[in-house]
Amino acid sequence: MAGGIYNHTEIEEKWQQVWASLRLFQDTQQLKAQQKEFLLFAFAYPSGSGLHVGHVESKTALDIKARFSRMNGKNVYFPVGWDAFGLPAENYAIKTGIHPVETTKAAINTFRQQIQRLGISYDWANETATNHPDYYRWTQWLFLQLYKKGLAYQGLGMVNWCPSCQTVLANEQVVNGKCERCDSLVEQRDLKQWYFKITEYKDELLTGLDDVDWPEPTRQQQRNWIGKAKGLAIDFSLEETGQKMTVWTKFWETVFGVTFVVIAPEAFNKMNLLEKVSVDRRAEVEKYLETAKHKTEEERRIGEKDKTGVLTGLTVINPVNGSKVPLFIADYVLMGVGTAVVMGVPAHDERDFAFAKKYNLPIKQVVTYTDQALDQAVRNGDQAVEAPGLLVNSGVFDGQEAWGDGKQAMADWMIKEGFADWQTTYKLRDWLISRQRYWGAPIPVVYDPEGQPHPVKEEHLPWVLPVDVDFKPTGESPLKSSKEFIERTERLYGVGWRPEFDTMDTFVDSSWYFLRYCDSRNKEKFADEQKLAHWLPVDLYLIGPEHIVLHLLYSRFFTKFLRDEGYLKVDEPFAKMRHQGMILGPDGKKMSKSKGNVINPDEIVEEFGADTLRVYEMFMGPLETDKPWDPRAVAGVYRFLRRVHGLVLDNKQQLQHHLDLKSSLPLQRKLHQTIRKATFNIPQLKFNTVISTMMELTNLWEEEKKTAGFLSNEDLLSFILLLAPFAPFLTEELYSLCFSGQEKNDEYRGVHVQSWPIFDPVLAQEENVNFAVQVNGKIRAQMQVEAGQAGEKDFVLKKAKELAEVKLWLEGKAIVKEIFVPGKIVSFVVR
């Protein structure tokens, strides 16, 4: 072959070194006049097992975007960093005794090498890691700012406790009553913990979703998580004391059907109602309250079908009709939803029905249904029905539509009468950030000898994580074992003072990193205001769907808070977001060591090179879908790159022999079509179709070559530039061989700082346009029309009718309708 063989290893190792010594695309944080583009990849946890093929997909996708944007003259910032605190390193330390500082460092080094080997054009000069004191001093600073504004507070309450991880978990980290990380059953414990008051921003966290370019399902999921629901708070009253007993409901039109009222155990305690319970019932009520308190999440879940509760003996008065109904305590009523008091309407609510059956309570129908059998079932108390119907047994509202007009009328009436008002409830809870773990940022709080908390002074930041710590889990925070930590606290704050021994949830670290990226080496501030104003918001955030709820919500909360503090000018941190799918094993299942279907990117790089790995992963399918790995298709991509290598070098040789070589017309046309496709599809992250078009081009090139058809010097350059973002090593090699822009001691002039080629719409146009001719909706013929005449309706229709195949179908029929779509189709409707 003309240009020798494609030695990917040699080429890639060579250029990796050249780029590194040139410091290509490093130190790119400076403000420039050009349009900025801030590209962000989800903060990665540097796990001990190294880079995964899934990482390669999203990093490559953003890298292509970064390179494309640079070639189009944008000032691109593409930083990298590590979400380096966290449980795996600590658990490993417990097992092996090796300090997390060591393992984390080693893991980061591995990741860095692997990523550099892939040719990802990250700005390593601004690399950050959350476990560095330079980083976490600002995590702690953020805590202090929240504390000052009362948005970081200490609360006593029931918390989720994982007995295996020996730590508290956020509600979000409990999955099906089990620990997200280790699958142990989660228990409830009463502990004093630090919270961030994210609920302060609940409404804005909701409305802000309207202003961002995110996938709609993601926004919907955030909305669901915040869980805003409008309902009516109706003031029932306690007969014994006259106290208000406000219930909350979305189905207030059934209020005439109330036969009992249920209160959550916690709400019952809060109202101090135990003393009002008669002596003979008190023991039983107390016992119920006590067991409810210690139920685990799992027990509550199992209890779903079997609703437990206890009769208080107290009586509640329904304001709409003065009827007196019993008050129950039951843990199926959740604290924090509405008023934590529920009206029991067993005829029209499944849960109330189950409860009424169990405790033998009356069932009162207040909605009738046209379906006779259904209506009978409700009347007999055999079934609860939650469906639209007509109101009955509801005083003046009888005959009005439940779920319709009657609903509105009833609300208006109750509000006017003064015993009800609108009340909105949210699912979103404050964010519990205390963790009884070692490998995290210490919470910057100290306690005076009386046990009162005080913030650590800002001049004492970073409030350094002590090193003399025993990791062994004891159920208490590992930091308690550090002598240095306590001595430091006493030295700085006085004898008898103690530090907070808990560390922060690692979500705190990883939910503001994009802000630090804007000015990652700043010693005075978390970031300079000017730089923040310049780089924010993030222009494109590529993130896995697993981070949709928590990380995004927290990041948005911090952004809004810091904006209110005057540090930021943006309301939303991530202007545009897209998700990458998962790369599955060749068996179509999620990759896992136990299934033995894990593909190691290092092996692919070794065998086929980083360019092949990159192009293959981009070629697999749409970025956002899950895609199985196909080992054989990798080889197909390798063949493509090898063919490119051969074609370009062959073409170069032709150019040397024929200095004024012009491109063959079909090849030139295809080239311009390819530029057009790439120019439009790369910004949309539709890489798979761009690659297939480039493959079509090389197929044609191969074909043209047989008849001495080649690309001109200029067109050959365009082709190499097109491929450059996808296969940076190979294209750099080809560029240097064909266009040798490399001169020693000179500025870098390689392929990656060239301008993106511009397509010529005239050159991209086909000579002839193909029309399909339909008769009664079926294609009966194909027809070529010169491009210039493809828009002329009469001409094209006439020509179509003259076709022999068409005549056959039109013969003896009357044409009822003629449809003409320029450049596409001609359609006759005949009878």
Added chain:
RNA sequence: GCCGCGAUGGCGGAAUUGGUAGACGCGCGAGACUUAAAAUCUCGUUCUAGCAAUAGAGUGUGGGUUCGAUUCCCACCCGCGGCACCA
């Protein structure tokens, strides 16, 4: 149960968003080169019938709108993800 997503050849996927379904790649079949194999190259490859031209069917299922539907509407089936005693 609720919310969301998806379904196209043997496989991964294309289809300018109502205009020629199956681009590109993989696999498979046949052939060339070779002592042979690998590699490479050429041709073919949705299904059915036919030597063929061609005809018919076809984008999860059943209906609908339209000259024309993978695309829009209605009802369902299956798979995946999230939430779930939320009143």
